[in-house]
Amino acid sequence: MSNDIERSALMRTICESPDDDTPRLVFADWLQEHGEDERAEFIRLQCQLASMKEWDEGYHSVRLRAHAIGTRCQEQWDSECWDVSPIRITESGHRIIPRYASGFPAHVHLRPESFIRHHEWLFAETPIRSVTVLVYLSVFPQLLQCEGLRKLSRLVLLASSRMWDRPMEEFAQSNKLSNLRSLTFPGWRLSPESVRSLMRSPILTQLESLDLARHQELDDTCMEQLSNAPELRSLQRFAMNSNNISSEGFSTLLRSPMLKSVRHLDWRDNWHLDDEVASSKEWNQFRHLESLNLSDCRLGAKGCVSLGESGVFDSLQSLNLRKNSLHELTPERLAKCFRGSRFRSLDLSGCYLDRHTVYSLTKSSGASELSQLCIDGNQLGDREWIHILEELPNLRQLSITGDEITNSGWLEVSRLSPTNIEFLSIEAANFCPATVRAVLSGTAFPKLVSLRLSLSVPKAGPVIDAIAREPACSRLLEFAVVDTEIPGFALETLAGSPHLGQLCNLELSDGLSPEFIRIQERFGAICDLNGEIPF
Numbered sequence: 402m403s404n405d406i407e408r409s410a411l412m413r414t415i416c417e418s419p420d421d422d423t424p425r426l427v428f429a430d431w432l433q434e435h436g437e438d439e440r441a442e443f444i445r446l447q448c449q450l451a452s453m454k455e456w457d458e459g460y461h462s463v464r465l466r467a468h469a470i471g472t473r474c475q476e477q478w479d480s481e482c483w484d485v486s487p488i489r490i491t492e493s494g495h496r497i498i499p500r501y502a503s504g505f506p507a508h509v510h511l512r513p514e515s516f517i518r519h520h521e522w523l524f525a526e527t528p529i530r531s532v533t534v535l536v537y538l539s540v541f542p543q544l545l546q547c548e549g550l551r552k553l554s555r556l557v558l559l560a561s562s563r564m565w566d567r568p569m570e571e572f573a574q575s576n577k578l579s580n581l582r583s584l585t586f587p588g589w590r591l592s593p594e595s596v597r598s599l600m601r602s603p604i605l606t607q608l609e610s611l612d613l614a615r616h617q618e619l620d621d622t623c624m625e626q627l628s629n630a631p632e633l634r635s636l637q638r639f640a641m642n643s644n645n646i647s648s649e650g651f652s653t654l655l656r657s658p659m660l661k662s663v664r665h666l667d668w669r670d671n672w673h674l675d676d677e678v679a680s681s682k683e684w685n686q687f688r689h690l691e692s693l694n695l696s697d698c699r700l701g702a703k704g705c706v707s708l709g710e711s712g713v714f715d716s717l718q719s720l721n722l723r724k725n726s727l728h729e730l731t732p733e734r735l736a737k738c739f740r741g742s743r744f745r746s747l748d749l750s751g752c753y754l755d756r757h758t759v760y761s762l763t764k765s766s767g768a769s770e771l772s773q774l775c776i777d778g779n780q781l782g783d784r785e786w787i788h789i790l791e792e793l794p795n796l797r798q799l800s801i802t803g804d805e806i807t808n809s810g811w812l813e814v815s816r817l818s819p820t821n822i823e824f825l826s827i828e829a830a831n832f833c834p835a836t837v838r839a840v841l842s843g844t845a846f847p848k849l850v851s852l853r854l855s856l857s858v859p860k861a862g863p864v865i866d867a868i869a870r871e872p873a874c875s876r877l878l879e880f881a882v883v884d885t886e887i888p889g890f891a892l893e894t895l896a897g898s899p900h901l902g903q904l905c906n907l908e909l910s911d912g913l914s915p916e917f918i919r920i921q922e923r924f925g926a927i928c929d930l931n932g933e934i935p936f
Contacts, residue, residue: 570595645672747771749779
């Protein structure tokens with residue numbers, strides 16, 4: 402009984418201080434003292450993960466170890482909590498499966514009726530302060546009067562049908578959301594009137610993250626309303642991807658004083674974000690940005706150079722320019738772009754870079770501290786691949802799929818001096834079994850824990866068979882083969898391999914053959930046939 406009292410007291414402290422990891426780590430120590438070693442380790446690992454960036458040393462080891470424990474144990478942990486709760490099912494009739502962070506449930510998807518009726522239990526018994534609520538007009542007024550909204554720091558209002566101006570006006574006037582820090586409106590129709598109501602709301606005063614992604618109805622008038630919002634002075638993260646905003650709308654938004662505090666900007670997948678927008682002098686106010694995502698826009702070399710000359714790249718830790726047409730980005734132009742930069746993460750996949758530009762990239766100051774580089778689909782060859790590994794010693798994560806790397810190039814890589822690569826995603830269409838063994842057992846990748854392969858169908862069987870038989874694979878914590886049919890004999894070898902016992906995540910193309918069943922029996926919950934990692 403005393404143990405139950407102690408556990409309840411520790412959990413109460415965690416629920417009362419949901420943003421503080423200290424009580425969680427104290428609870429982890431208590432769990433270990435009482436024989437719950439896996440739960441204790443999971444809490445410590447996820448607390449550690451919360452303080453790390455993807456490019457930090459050891460990130461993937463921590464992520465994968467937490468994933469393995471979570472996939473094994475989450476069902477038991479959930480049953481201990483939710484089976485005795487008044488909240489049993491989601492709006493689709495399934496069991497509640499919360500998303501975990503720092504070792505405990507952190508986000509949950511609920512029906513509005515469940516949240517209204519049972520929010521007191523939710524906040525007393527769990528540290529959850531982030532909720533997705535499916536809303537519809539008939540219940541929306543009651544939801545806005547719910548006292549439980551005061552406890553939320555993050556709210557996702559998922560519209561069951563297109564929500565119009567009147568619901569937004571009611572939401573903006575709510576006095577229950579003073580603690581809200583993050584807000585998202587998927588499925589809403591955000592007209593100029595809706596945006597005007599939202600931008601006048603006192604809710605925005607403390608808001609740190611605003612997500613207006615995938616609202617095709619946002620127009621230039623909406624941008625005018627947004628740019629003049631006086632309340633968004635605390636905004637740190639702003640997502641406005643996959644919209645249909647014009648070049649003029651972006652220019653209006655760039656002049657907004659509310660963006661001066663933003664540290665993380667996600668404007669990807671906007672067709673009208675082009676060289677004209679990138680050439681605006683207003684980018685000068687973004688010298689404080691830490692991350693910028695402009696992937697899948699319509700930038701060319703001219704726009705990229707203009708952004709670099711504005712100084713916007715100088716403070717960035719993370720830059721994503723994936724799938725912009727940068728084929729005219731010559732070595733000289735690239736030097737101008739990145740002259741003052743010190744990126745930790747850079748994504749230039751599908752940008753049509755030539756080999757000379759890649760050479761220039763590895764020599765630039767912007768790449769000198771790179772830990773994470775994604776350069777898929779640029780048709781690079783052996784020399785560029787080797788050059789990247791030799792010139793960027795701080796790299797821990799590298800993705801270089803869709804490129805023309807030969808067996809000879811791979812064999813040369815296997816003899817390189819040791820690198821710091823922990824995560825490697827590669828195009829292995831030219832792999833042969835001997836090459837695989839040489840790369841894995843060679844000197845180049847002593848710290849490798851995650852290997853993701855894109856293979857051609859004819860070679861998939863022999864290559865995977867060779868990997869399963871290679872003793873050096875015993876250090877892998879994650880192994881994935883994507884978009885490839887795997888023959889039965891290779892699956893059989895994989896299922897019986899004595900060298901893959903440390904795996905925390907195994908991701909394969911879906912299948913129902915006896916060999917797949919054997920793999921699932923061998924690896925259990927860590928075997929993922931759908932490509933989703935919940936932890």
